[in-house]
Amino acid sequence: MEDRLSxxxxxKKNAVVNAALEVFGTNEYKRASTDLIAAKAGISKGLLFYYFKNKKELYMYIFEYVMEKVGPRLLDRHFFEITDYFELLAYAADKKARILSSFPFLMEFSVRAFFTSREDVSEDMNSFMKNQMDTMFxxxxxxxxxxxxxxxxxxxxxxxxxxxxxxxxxxxxxxYTDTVDADELMRQFRKWSEMLKRIAYKEEYLTEMVGRRQKNERD
Incomplete structure (x- = not known):
């Protein structure tokens, strides 16, 4: 990522990033005010646009900033030691939720970035998501x-x-609420994963997992 704020x-850099995370995280992209971002960061709007030629460039910078914050914390040594598909997904989702919740407005920004209407940034976001899916496996x-x-x-x-x-x-x-409870989202994710596991895995692995779970409960 090119660090335009170097x-x-x-x-002051943290002030700009946190202000942008808050405003983009609590508003739809089209309603996110660059005037408000500048004011919350304690800089002039002119200086903000000295570093970023437009709102879209600022948004994409913040998005890449988020990815750089989350990625290294997520892909730790234990991540690559997990060999079960659903265990890996659960580990990644749980750790990502904890990472996001530890930064002010990072969760809100991430939710809006991936799951809401994105107007003129949609093409860039869609391209990023496609590349992510293509390389993730x-x-x-x-x-x-x-x-x-x-x-x-x-x-x-x-x-x-x-x-x-x-x-x-x-x-x-x-x-309905304009907020997302990370703990509740994780509970739902685990439930969906368990349902899909029963559909996707071979019978012998399901039987083995049930036996292992029952043994752990007895112990």
Whole structure:
């Protein structure tokens, strides 16, 4: 990511980033005011547009900033030690939720970035998401045992289904309450994952997992 704010002090840079996260996170893109971002950051609007030629460029900078914050914290050593598909998804989702909740307005910004109408940034966002999906299995699932899946099930389709379920849930929450409870989202995600696991995995692996769970409960 090109750091357009490198000439600013760390304090002032953080002020701009946090102001943009708050305004973009609490408003739809078209209603997010660059005047308000500048005011909250304690700089002039002219200086803001000295670093970013327009609102879209600022938005994409903040989006890349979010990805850089989340990525290294998510892809730790344990991430690549997990060999079960659904365990990996659960670990990643839980850790991402905790990361997002630890930064002010990072959760709100991420939800709007991925799951709301994005007007003139939609093309860039869609392109990013397509590239992510195309490379995710190579980069993130390289140590996962895909032989557990039934022959007629495509693991990538299972991931798509989980994304669609999450998308629908987030749209509903944002429509009715304008907020997202990360803990509740994780509970729902685990429930969906368990349902899809019973559909996708071969019978012998499901039986093995049930036996292991029952043993753990007895112990």
């Amino acid at each position: 000439s600013l002090s760390e304090e 190579v980069d993130y699932f390289k140590n996962v045992d895909m032989t557990k899946f039934r022959e007629d099930i495509d693991p990538k389709e299972i991931l798509n289904m989980l994304l669609w379920l999450t998308d629908g849930y987030l749209h509903q929450r944002m429509f």
